[in-house]
Amino acid sequence: MLIEFQNVSKRYDDGTLAVKELTLTVQKGEIFVLIGPSGCGKTTTMKMVNRLIDHTDGKILIDGREIYQFDIYELRRNIGYVLQQIALFPHLTVEENISVVPDLLKWPKQKTKDRVTELMQIAGLDPVLRQKKPTELSGGQQQRVGVLRALAADPEVILMDEPFSALDPISRGQLQDDVKRLNDELGKTILFVTHDIEEAMKLGDRIALMRDGKLVVVGTPSEIRASDDPFVLEFTQRGRGEVDA
Numbered sequence: 001m002l003i004e005f006q007n008v009s010k011r012y013d014d015g016t017l018a019v020k021e022l023t024l025t026v027q028k029g030e031i032f033v034l035i036g037p038s039g040c041g042k043t044t045t046m047k048m049v050n051r052l053i054d055h056t057d058g059k060i061l062i063d064g065r066e067i068y069q070f071d072i073y074e075l076r077r078n079i080g081y082v083l084q085q086i087a088l089f090p091h092l093t094v095e096e097n098i099s100v101v102p103d104l105l106k107w108p109k110q111k112t113k114d115r116v117t118e119l120m121q122i123a124g125l126d127p128v129l130r131q132k133k134p135t136e137l138s139g140g141q142q143q144r145v146g147v148l149r150a151l152a153a154d155p156e157v158i159l160m161d162e163p164f165s166a167l168d169p170i171s172r173g174q175l176q177d178d179v180k181r182l183n184d185e186l187g188k189t190i191l192f193v194t195h196d197i198e199e200a201m202k203l204g205d206r207i208a209l210m211r212d213g214k215l216v217v218v219g220t221p222s223e224i225r226a227s228d229d230p231f232v233l234e235f236t237q238r239g240r241g242e243v244d245a
């Protein structure tokens with residue numbers, strides 16, 4: 001297993017217990033989807049993996065090593081992160097946006113250029129977009145660039161927090177297909193947060209449903225469909241969840 005939560009809890013400074021004794025494992029190479037209503041603790045869970053938030057109890061291990069044992073920069077370099085809101089740097093070109101992490105790592109210029117070319121091909125982005133600024137791109141193209149930026153330095157794990165919820169249904173479907181391909185062809189392990197059950201069913205090798213900071217159930221899409229847990233039924237039959245905050 002690649003990421004392991006052992007009895008992990010998070011209490012914020014104001015006393016809010018956002019995650020309660022969470023135990024789960026993400027296997028190498030899988031797409032693991034965390035789903036649940038707004039406020040159930042999905043983002044907190046995800047941010048604890050790359051230590052944007054520190055957990056207050058339990059253990060989180062990556063490849064069998066507790067996350068505190070990693071140098072924090074090394075940890076974050078090995079974990080790509082895609083946010084809900086398209087968070088490109090507006091003053092940088094597409095190429096410069098994708099190159100942010102390789103530049104921080106001081107990759108040779110040609111290596112970075114080649115990597116940008118390769119990634120844009122993988123994502124089916126027209127090479128003419130390289131020199132454009134984010135505002136010259138559609139929402140779907142911008143979020144694709146956001147995904148490529150997270151992939152640039154070839155991290156083993158990618159965290160995606162409701163990455164497509166602001167997109168129209170067509171772009172969203174295309175980007176979901178991209179995520180599947182990244183996983184199939186590049187073998188990336190993806191921890192994906194959504195509140196949309198259809199998205200979870202389409203993408204997840206396994207799905208974990210959370211409620212009030214607790215894990216309700218973990219299973220494959222067919223196991224989730226077959227579950228007779230009342231909250232699972234309520235949640236899956238509700239179709240698309242409410243818009244998340």
Ligand SMILES: Nc1ncnc2c1ncn2[C@@H]1O[C@H](COP(=O)(O)OP(=O)(O)O)[C@@H](O)[C@H]1O
Nearest residue numbers: 012014016018037038039040041042043044045
């Ligand atoms: N910085 C914070 N301080 C205090 N409470 C927080 C903070 N961030 C989130 N919370 C609370 O923790 C709970 C879980 O939030 P979050 O992980 O963002 O949920 P989700 O991503 O599932 O919507 C919510 O009750 C939220 O209000």
Ligand SMILES: [Mg+2]
Nearest residue numbers: 042043044244
């Ligand atoms: Mg969230």
